[in-house]
Amino acid sequence: MLPYRKPTKGRDYWVFDDALPDVDAVRERCLAKDDWVEGYPYTSETWPGLRAMPGLEPGELAVIERLVKQATGAKELWVQQAPGGGTLNHNCVQVVGEGESEPRPHTDSRALCRYAAVLYLNPNVPKDCGTAFYRQSLPGGRLGGNIVQAPHNNLVEALGTRFVPGNHFEDDVRVPHKYNRLLLYNANLVHSATGYHGKTLEEKRMTAVFFWMA
Numbered sequence: 001m002l003p004y005r006k007p008t009k010g011r012d013y014w015v016f017d018d019a020l021p022d023v024d025a026v027r028e029r030c031l032a033k034d035d036w037v038e039g040y041p042y043t044s045e046t047w048p049g050l051r052a053m054p055g056l057e058p059g060e061l062a063v064i065e066r067l068v069k070q071a072t073g074a075k076e077l078w079v080q081q082a083p084g085g086g087t088l089n090h091n092c093v094q095v096v097g098e099g100e101s102e103p104r105p106h107t108d109s110r111a112l113c114r115y116a117a118v119l120y121l122n123p124n125v126p127k128d129c130g131t132a133f134y135r136q137s138l139p140g141g142r143l144g145g146n147i148v149q150a151p152h153n154n155l156v157e158a159l160g161t162r163f164v165p166g167n168h169f170e171d172d173v174r175v176p177h178k179y180n181r182l183l184l185y186n187a188n189l190v191h192s193a194t195g196y197h198g199k200t201l202e203e204k205r206m207t208a209v210f211f212w213m214a
Helices: 023-031 058-072 155-159
Strands: 013-016 050-052 092-096 115-120 131-136 169-175 182-186 191-193 205-212
Touching: 013 058, 013 169, 023 205, 058 115, 058 182, 058 205
Parallel strands: none
Antiparallel strands: 013 182, 050 092, 092 205, 115 182, 115 205, 131 169, 131 191
16 A cells, blocks of 8 residues: 555645746647657557657746746756656657546656646646546555655556556546646656547647656
8 A cells, every 4th residue: 555645735736827928839839740749549559649849948948947946946957867768758748639548547757757747738628637646545445545655666666566447546636727737746646637638639638748856
C-alpha cells in the first residue's frame, strides 16, 4: 500500500489561471503544426493521440518557469536527460480526442522530474476533461495511498507490476479544465487526465506538458 497525503493546494499542487499573456497565439501556432507524431489509435504506440515538440517558444516557457519558481521556491529548474540519452516529452503539445484514451492513473518518474505541469490549450473543452489526483481503492472498500517514495521511482516499481487496472484507484481531488490554466504538481503524486473530448484537431483536448527537476 502506498503512503497517503491529501493533495493540498499550495503545498502539493498549484493552479495559475491566465498563465500566458497571449495564449491564443500559442493555440493558433499549435493548430498549424504539420509535424505531429501519431500514437494510439493511429499506430501501435501505447500513448494516445498526437504529440509535437516544442510546444512553447523560449519566451513563453520563461513565463511558465517563473510561475513554477515563485510557487515552489525552487532556485533552479532543469530538464533531466533520460537514460540512454533520450529526451523527456518536456514542453510537448499533446492532443487527445474522445475515444482515444481513458483515465490512466500514474506517477511521473522521480528519477526524471520533481515537478510536472499541464497547460490547457483549448477554450471549448468541458470542465470534466481536466486532471485529477487519485488514491488506491483496496478490497473491502478501504482506501490506500497516493505517493511514490524512495527507493521506488514510479508507480510500476512501487506496486511491482506494469498492469494496474484503473479501477484500483479512485479520484481524490479534481482540478477542472480551463483555457490557459496551468496546473503544477509534485510529480510523485498519482494523477491522470479525467477525460477527453472532440473528434477534430480543433475540438480535441489540447495541452502542453512539462517536467522539471529542481
